[in-house]
Amino acid sequence: MAKDEKAQFDAVRVKYRQMGGIVRGLGVEWENFARRHRTWKTDLPNLMPGLLREEQYRNRQRSQNQFVPSMKNFSTWINGRWWTIEPPDSPIEKTDTLRDAQRKRRLREDWEDYLKSKTLEELRAMWKDPKCTAPRWLIKEIAQTKKEQYE
Numbered sequence: 556m557a558k559d560e561k562a563q564f565d566a567v568r569v570k571y572r573q574m575g576g577i578v579r580g581l582g583v584e585w586e587n588f589a590r591r592h593r594t595w596k597t598d599l600p601n602l603m604p605g606l607l608r609e610e611q612y613r614n615r616q617r618s619q620n621q622f623v624p625s626m627k628n629f630s631t632w633i634n635g636r637w638w639t640i641e642p643p644d645s646p647i648e649k650t651d652t653l654r655d656a657q658r659k660r661r662l663r664e665d666w667e668d669y670l671k672s673k674t675l676e677e678l679r680a681m682w683k684d685p686k687c688t689a690p691r692w693l694i695k696e697i698a699q700t701k702k703e704q705y706e
Contacts (some may be wrong), residue, residue: 560599
């Protein structure tokens with residue numbers, strides 16, 4: 556680990572504190588980040604842009620007199636990979652929160668390659684199977700793209 560990587564992480568940590576978030580010491584937060592994310596070297600350059608996106612979103616919500624929740628603890632923000640979430644351009648609807656978006660993204664990452672390897676008939680069988688744990692919305696989406704390819 557180079558000093559400039561730790562300094563880059565510290566800049567994000569300090570900015571997070573300036574935004575009103577609760578942060579712990581640099582050593583503790585760095586250990587948490589490096590331990591939780593095996594891809595920390597590729598994730599590190601994305602932390603500050605993600606934090607700046609969140610700051611812009613929060614400022615926009617405040618200027619429109621919308622509800623702005625308090626900042627999460629920095630370790631929660633890191634552990635939940637919140638820097639990867641794209642805040643919506645419009646006010647959040649109750650049915651499509653940031654947490655739902657994060658959940659959908661993770662489900663897509665987990666299931667997409669597997670479902671794309673299936674034939675259209677296998678996808679239909681999965682759709683009908685009550686024991687299938689794959690997300691139905693993703694099965695439907697992939698089945699529709701496969702159906703369009705055959706037409």
